[in-house]
Structures are given as structure tokens and as C-alpha cells.
Amino acid sequence: MKVEEALQILKEHGFKYTGKREEMIRICATEKRYLSAKDIMERIKEQYPTLSFDTVYRNISTFVELGILEETELDGEGRFRLACSTDGHHHHHVICTECGKTSSLPGCPMNIISAVPEEFQVTGHKFEVYGTCKECVTHSN
Structure with missing residues (x-):
């Protein structure tokens, strides 16, 4: 999935565009691996120093529900990555x-x-x- 596709999915489901949401998606798009919510928070906090962990986690949960992010568990902690594609290719x-x-x-x-x-x-x-x-x-x- 590309960042633009993810932003379009948010828009189609009535979610407002914010720079914070876009940056969170871009962080996940840049990494070709699963990241913890803490990893995402670390990468975004310099640009958005007042952003709370709760806000980051709520957005991650929304992204998972909408199919923007995929979720797994490693070492007892939820990890997230940008969904591979929206073309229905099952893998x-x-x-x-x-x-x-x-x-x-x-x-x-x-x-x-x-x-x-x-x-x-x-x-x-x-x-x-x-x-x-x-x-x-x-x-x-």
C-alpha cells in the first residue's frame, strides 16, 4: 500500500486529514518491518513533541481496523506495519x-x-x- 492510498481510505471512512496521521503512515511505509507503537512514537515525537502516546495508539488502532496497517505480536507486544497491498493479493x-x-x-x-x-x-x-x-x-x- 502507498501512503496516498492509506490517506484515501481514511478520507473515505470520514476521518479528517492531519499531518500527524500522515506522518505515522509515512513512518510505517518507510520501514519494511513491524514497529511497536513505542517505535512509532519515538520517530514522530521530534516533529510533534506534544503528541501523546494515547493519540498515537488510538490512530494505530484505527489504521488496523481500516486495513491500513497489519498487526502481529512479537515478544508479547503488538507490532504494526503498512499493509502490503490493496489489490487482494493474498499472502x-x-x-x-x-x-x-x-x-x-x-x-x-x-x-x-x-x-x-x-x-x-x-x-x-x-x-x-x-x-x-x-x-x-x-x-x-
């Missing part, structure tokens, strides 16, 4: 537990799962693989 990720970088996985494990009962209608799923990326392994040795 999953491998996630580095050290730095939060992600890579897309080809295919979907749901295509090979036949154990879901016939009477159960699947409305969504999540599949993530956790590990350590090459750069983090190299730095730890």
Missing part, C-alpha cells in the same frame, strides 16, 4: 523476531488444509513464520 509473511523485517511467502497453507469441517465456514486466517533474518544472524555471531 503470508516470515518475520524476523530480532529486527521485525518481513518477507512474503508464496502460496497459502490453507490451500492444503482439508481438515476444516464442511459445516464450518472460514472467514479469515493468519499464518506467520518467525525466525531470524540473515542480517541479524550475522550480527549476533
